[in-house]
Amino acid sequence: MEGVTEVCERARRAAAAVARSSGEQRDAALEGMAGALIASREEVLEANGADVSAAAGRGESRTVVDRLTLTEARLESMGTALEAVAAQPDPVGEVVEEWTRPSGLTIQRVRAPLGVVAVIYEARPNVTTDVAGLCLKAGNACILRGSSIAHRSNNAVATALRRGLEAAGYPADAVQLVGDTSRAAALELMRSQGSIDLLVPRGGRALIESIEQNATVPYIIDGDGNCHVYVDAAAEPAMARRIVLNAKTQRPSVCNAAETLLVHKRLASDWLRGCLEDLAAAGVEVRGDDRAKKAYSAALDASEEDWATEYLDLVIAVRVVDSIDEAIQHINRYGTSNAEAIVTQDGDAAARFVREVDSGSVFVNASTRFSDGGEFGFGAEIGISTQKLHARGPMGARELTSIKSVVWGSGQVKE
């Protein structure tokens, strides 16, 4: 099987060609990729069928099989995402800021492609199109390393995308799928210093720990989502109930679903009872601290471990706090820097929360479920960064650029 080194070298050459092309050309290629994907629907669905049968035959969980499964509708939405990415403004060449110095030098901060972006991901074949599309949009080549369980699907999708790229005059190697789905190949990617400009791992704890321990290439962690909703003393009660219910139950298996509810003590009686009854009626298991259990006796005991757990399931931990300070402290201690919300009509409380909560996205009077590249308007997302450097929260094409300084002079030399 082909080596990671060769894949990286081909990506570097393709990246140079992509970086030289115009935004219009890249958008045309994205449209072409969408068209080629739809034109290949039969091959893709057939390959996916084989992956799905093999996975079901091996006894993979329903969630995994569901994530893996492509349908006509899902395939079409993958094409639509490529078109949505094409419709975004071109990030390459964007002048982020500009100023002139007393020396007469004008300094511009300009977005430029990163070069080669690699993504290691799990079962969902739509990641293949999202990543390929956003990378091309930002002028980069990409290296895709999906999981073996989805390899036939990913391969069929990547083949279609490469066909679209070539038809638009780009080297097919601007999108490459790594054939070797072994751990050794993933490790080689992580250690391909100088060949990969950004690695984004989209996977579980084991992958992330392996990256943290082994990677020598720059990376951005798409980590866990232990998300919080804090219902403040000054919350509008009906809105708070609606937001809590939505954040927990609208799609509990995703990283921006809420896992812990923090409630100001002033709402710890009737309001909390009603809210937890709503959740229980929606099938949610409630685990509370002593004061929460006082309001809602059917709650189970929340342990220290619950505060730190991303359930990804119909379970919620509930804690009553004395103040917004206590809520902020709790979040900063147990949160994973994905998305947190406050429900309040008090502008000062909102201002403190958004300033002091250390998280990628902080919501005021809205569900944490909006922490998402699509909802932010990026067309698709490369992942949700849970780290602080370079990008936090949902990442679109702009997060796949670097910002360089372009300095315009008229002969200036340093005295």
Next chain:
Amino acid sequence: MEGVTEVCERARRAAAAVARSSGEQRDAALEGMAGALIASREEVLEANGADVSAAAGRGESRTVVDRLTLTEARLESMGTALEAVAAQPDPVGEVVEEWTRPSGLTIQRVRAPLGVVAVIYEARPNVTTDVAGLCLKAGNACILRGSSIAHRSNNAVATALRRGLEAAGYPADAVQLVGDTSRAAALELMRSQGSIDLLVPRGGRALIESIEQNATVPYIIDGDGNCHVYVDAAAEPAMARRIVLNAKTQRPSVCNAAETLLVHKRLASDWLRGCLEDLAAAGVEVRGDDRAKKAYSAALDASEEDWATEYLDLVIAVRVVDSIDEAIQHINRYGTSNAEAIVTQDGDAAARFVREVDSGSVFVNASTRFSDGGEFGFGAEIGISTQKLHARGPMGARELTSIKSVVWGSGQVKE
């Protein structure tokens, strides 16, 4: 000696206090730190004298001893840098962009402090004040790990800064100097995952390689500066001579000094001869390729190794190129992404160069020596990033922030 773990814990607590304070309070503290430094001039100069004698006694190079030495004037300029940092706009809370979604959600990208910033650096005591000042400006606590050679000086400077911080109502631990200057302590810092939000190594190849191999904390590399000046076919000849001479000789020991001169073949005769004679007259050893030697027979042979060397000395490598393409390829192959310049009156050539050269800072008709936080207007600098993620080129206080999303709603839930 005190452990790195305790230092990190104290920094985390101090960082929370700093982050909660206002920009006015932080600026007042910066002024106070400048005042305390000047007030401690005697202790600082005495401690520095002891470091300098010890270093000279051990036979350290003149360059090292010179970098280490403080004078009244240098001490004052350290205070002035703190005041210049105080005079900068407050990066914390800056709304970088803002947009509203069809859902009615308004999304703001807001700068927030990183938290705890650690810097590992070499002999120069002014780094102590620059780093402490910029970190405080951006709402962070800092951990300083200087080299043993400067420890008495750094300790006296840090003591003064901490006095200034406390007088301004901040915990002194917002600025901490690590007492243990061993390699083991540096390694522990690199691996203090979760305790350090950013590590900036300012040192040689060995330190950077150690970080790349061992670090589990986020870091930004302040790497080598193999900087290039490309003199285009359409260069204004006198300007080009002035810029080349300045970029090479104004201060050859620093990372933004030019190391390689690339000249378009159209200027490879008389102009090149004159330019290289200028350089030789300034004491520069010239190493050229065959065509450069044809123009200037006194040149030594440039080898493959020369193209990749950061001399930091009065030596220059010279290559004649057939085209701007060849110049760009050369730079992208051998450059270290610090600073590169083109001299040209041709707008198209300039546009291509700034777009296609993969470097932190790209200069048009100006010396590479302007790749510097002070020259960019940052008051001081935390270093010059030679990587692509988060920050490229000179880093000031803004580069010590992260950007989080603050999303304002009115009860939105996801359908």
